[in-house]
Amino acid sequence: MNPKLFLLLLVVSWSAYSQTVLFLGDSLTEGYQLSKEDSYPSIVERELKKNRKDIRVINGGVSGATSASGLKRLDWYLKAKPDVMVLALGANDGLRGFNPTQTEKNLAGVIAKAQERKITVILAGMKVPTNMGEPYRSEFERIFPRLAKKYDVKLIPFLLEGVGGRPEYNLPDGIHPNRKGYERISQNVLKVLERVL
Numbered sequence: 001m002n003p004k005l006f007l008l009l010l011v012v013s014w015s016a017y018s019q020t021v022l023f024l025g026d027s028l029t030e031g032y033q034l035s036k037e038d039s040y041p042s043i044v045e046r047e048l049k050k051n052r053k054d055i056r057v058i059n060g061g062v063s064g065a066t067s068a069s070g071l072k073r074l075d076w077y078l079k080a081k082p083d084v085m086v087l088a089l090g091a092n093d094g095l096r097g098f099n100p101t102q103t104e105k106n107l108a109g110v111i112a113k114a115q116e117r118k119i120t121v122i123l124a125g126m127k128v129p130t131n132m133g134e135p136y137r138s139e140f141e142r143i144f145p146r147l148a149k150k151y152d153v154k155l156i157p158f159l160l161e162g163v164g165g166r167p168e169y170n171l172p173d174g175i176h177p178n179r180k181g182y183e184r185i186s187q188n189v190l191k192v193l194e195r196v197l
Contacts (some may be wrong), residue, residue, distance in 0.1 A: 018054040019197060022077050024070060024110070025088035025119075025124075025151055028159065028185075029061025032176040040177075043186035044193065058082065066092045067106035084120045084196060085191065088159055089109065094128035094140050095175075104143045111151045123148050124189075126160040156192050159185060168180050186190070 003006060023029050023041040029037025036059065045057035060077050062069070069091045074085075087110055093103040107123070114121050125144035128137050146156035159176070162184045163169040169181035 019050075019052075019084070020056045020058065020080055020082045020103060021084045021086065021193070022058045022060055022082035022119075023088060024074060024077065025061040025086075026062035026065040026092055027061065027176060029059060029088050030063050030090060031059075031061065031182065032063060033079060033171060034179065034182070038179050038182055040182045040185040040189060043182055044189055047186065047190060048194075048197070055197070060169070061088075064092060065089060066096075066098070067103045067110070068197040070106060071113060078117065080106075082119055084122065084193070085114050086122045086124060086156075086193065087114075088124035088126075090126045090140075090143065094126060094132065097132065099134070099138065100139045100143055103140070104147065107143065107147055110120050110149070111147065111153060115151065121151065121153040122156060122189075122192055122196065123153050124156045127158055127160070127165045129163065154192050154196060156188055 007059065029039065029041060036042060039059055039061065041057050041059040041061070045055070048055050058077065058080060060073060062073065065073070070087070070089050092106060111121050111123070118193055123144055125141070128140050130137065145155060163177050163181040167174070169177055169184060171178050
């Protein structure tokens, strides 16, 4: 199919919904090694549609994505005219030891671009493992509440609350959630998301 025609059909299909929620994230959002239906955006969509049939959720999770890729990928998703964006990037920055100042700048750019288009932003907080060292860990984790305050956006304090570091909720790699883990994450998200819809 012609790419332009495909994009047009996609935008038309998206416009049939009264509200569109975009999840912009990495492998944690994508649903690494699980089916699309088991990712937390899909679980969130099923929960929301119990009462709101006309809502649409877009899973913009890409494995390996960093905060630096956020702006470029957001440009594509803006064609769908999302009303709400859950920004869940930064985990890979932390795991790779990127400079927190740059991560914060990247995330700020994504938030600002979304707000320029009147998109309601929810920021998902991230943490890094203890082996990254306490100074780095503290500096990294302060990024998210600071941005939430500066841009007046809702904050999910920690996306993986109740899941991170718990083997029963993660795949054998100890990093990515399993199906049970995504159920918990979806509840973390819904607590905040339902307040803005």
